[in-house]
Amino acid sequence: MIDFTKQTQTKILFILGICCVVFFSCKIKESKTISTKVDKPNILIIHVDDLGYHDLSIHGSKIYQTPNIDALAKESVRFTNAYANYPRCVPSRYAMMTGNYPIKDGDVPDDGFKMDDVKEDKNFVKNIKSAGYQTAYFGKWHLGDKESLKEFGYDYSFAAGHAGSPISFMYPFNTPKWTKKKSKKSPIPDVEEVSKEGDYLMDVMTNNVIKYIKNRDKNKPFMAMFSFYAVHQPLEAKEKDINRNKKEIKNFDFGNQPEFIKEGTGRTKMRQNHPKYAAMVETMDENVGKLLQLLKDLNIDDNTIIVFSSDHGGLSNDGTKKRDLATSNFPLRAGKGWLYEGGIKIPLFVKWNKNFTPKTETKSLVTLMDVFPTLLDITSKKSLHTDGKSFLPVLKNKEHWEDRTVFWHSSKARPKNTGDTKSSVIRKGNYKLINWYKEERTELYDIVNDPSEQNDISKQKPQLTKKLLEELNNWKSNF
Numbered sequence: 001m002i003d004f005t006k007q008t009q010t011k012i013l014f015i016l017g018i019c020c021v022v023f024f025s026c027k028i029k030e031s032k033t034i035s036t037k038v039d040k041p042n043i044l045i046i047h048v049d050d051l052g053y054h055d056l057s058i059h060g061s062k063i064y065q066t067p068n069i070d071a072l073a074k075e076s077v078r079f080t081n082a083y084a085n086y087p088r089c090v091p092s093r094y095a096m097m098t099g100n101y102p103i104k105d106g107d108v109p110d111d112g113f114k115m116d117d118v119k120e121d122k123n124f125v126k127n128i129k130s131a132g133y134q135t136a137y138f139g140k141w142h143l144g145d146k147e148s149l150k151e152f153g154y155d156y157s158f159a160a161g162h163a164g165s166p167i168s169f170m171y172p173f174n175t176p177k178w179t180k181k182k183s184k185k186s187p188i189p190d191v192e193e194v195s196k197e198g199d200y201l202m203d204v205m206t207n208n209v210i211k212y213i214k215n216r217d218k219n220k221p222f223m224a225m226f227s228f229y230a231v232h233q234p235l236e237a238k239e240k241d242i243n244r245n246k247k248e249i250k251n252f253d254f255g256n257q258p259e260f261i262k263e264g265t266g267r268t269k270m271r272q273n274h275p276k277y278a279a280m281v282e283t284m285d286e287n288v289g290k291l292l293q294l295l296k297d298l299n300i301d302d303n304t305i306i307v308f309s310s311d312h313g314g315l316s317n318d319g320t321k322k323r324d325l326a327t328s329n330f331p332l333r334a335g336k337g338w339l340y341e342g343g344i345k346i347p348l349f350v351k352w353n354k355n356f357t358p359k360t361e362t363k364s365l366v367t368l369m370d371v372f373p374t375l376l377d378i379t380s381k382k383s384l385h386t387d388g389k390s391f392l393p394v395l396k397n398k399e400h401w402e403d404r405t406v407f408w409h410s411s412k413a414r415p416k417n418t419g420d421t422k423s424s425v426i427r428k429g430n431y432k433l434i435n436w437y438k439e440e441r442t443e444l445y446d447i448v449n450d451p452s453e454q455n456d457i458s459k460q461k462p463q464l465t466k467k468l469l470e471e472l473n474n475w476k477s478n479f
Contacts, residue, residue, distance in 0.1 A: 052314025068289030125153030337418030
């Protein structure tokens with residue numbers, strides 16, 4: 001048997017200690033190398049359909065209770081000067097997904113527009129995917145069929161395709177409840193197979209987003225976009241929620257506020273008094289709350305960027321055809337379909353714990369076409385040189401964009417359904433000029449001091465009106 005002296009034993013222990021330190025140091029370095037791939041932030045985009053700026057209690061609604069979204073807003077950079085790039089679904093979503101103004105070959109993309117001609121070097125989703133992300137899309141796509149989502153760069157999709165709205169929010173979702181006739185609307189894929197009698201579409205959608213996040217590849221960050229079909233028509237809600245809101249609305253004092261005023265070829269709704277719509281907004285808020293709680297339960301909320309937005313203003317206007325109007329955007333003017341503030345101003349919140357200091361950003365003008373440039377900037381420091389631009393410097397409080405110039409062009413007017421006629425807009429700093437180019441009519445507003453667009457100052461400021469109109473027409477001539 002070998003007899004080690006104390007001196008020899010000490011030397012051996014010293015050498016073993018050095019080996020252990022080297023070994024564990026290597027392991028730590030290896031661990032850090034592996035984890036950098038996972039340390040990139042997850043991304044959850046929550047995009048609501050037809051939700052007006054004032055449809056949230058944090059933005060002043062006295063009828064709709066949205067405690068979960070309000071809490072998210074308070075933990076976010078909350079923009080009070082955020083806009084959709086178009087006041088209807090397809091062009092607005094086109095702008096968001098491509099980072100470009102929704103004008104193609106001189107016209108606005110409409111239903112059936114193909115997304116597959118967006119080149120690889122201009123495709124944000126594919127570039128984010130190349131940065132190591134797994135990508136998923138849930139809900140309203142409206143820009144093509146289910147296969148087009150794969151072509152656009154999404155690894156996985158659920159309940160997404162041509163459908164612009166559900167046939168019904170009540171199971172079975174692809175069967176109309178108000179008529180025996182077959183609906184002309186596109187059916188929503190996937191949902192019937194995972195649902196049962198009594199299910200409500202919003203809940204089914206959220207449960208499948210939760211399922212995806214729980215079962216994702218934990219070694220890669222994810223980017224998931226959840227595009228609610230709510231709160232778009234049809235106005236259908238759970239009976240208990242409708243009854244609760246009926247009582248609340250009945251007991252609410254609207255004072256001298258009229259229910260409707262004349263606007264364009266139809267009416268503007270001036271009261272938030274539709275119990276079914278109120279119930280839908282509140283159910284949507286509950287489902288947002290489920291997602292926020294999931295991120296906390298999985299301990300990934302600190303490393304997940306949350307973007308909350310709407311695609312345009314709420315449905316508050318009809319035209320020559322009278323409609324069941326959902327909401328009021330008051331004190332903003334008009335709503336969905338219009339280039340007045342009620343049609344294009346949207347809620348937009350961006351949260352990333354420990355990276356973005358929560359604040360209310362009142363100066364900077366941002367749009368939906370800036371969202372993906374911002375996310376690409378965060379995930380890979382790349383820029384695709386589109387019309388939209390990264391507002392990361394605004395999120396980090398390094399810049400303010402109060403002097404930005406932004407344009408709108410609405411050639412797909414619907415005087416029958418929403419009362420609007422063809423128009424174009426330039427917003428430059430505090431001023432917003434609206435030109436009804438077929439009618440040769442122009443209005444100018446100081447939008448900061450007159451957000452309700454009640455005081456047309458085009459006659460008081462003829463030189464500014466002329467200058468802005470020229471700039472607007474020069475921009476349009478590029479398309």
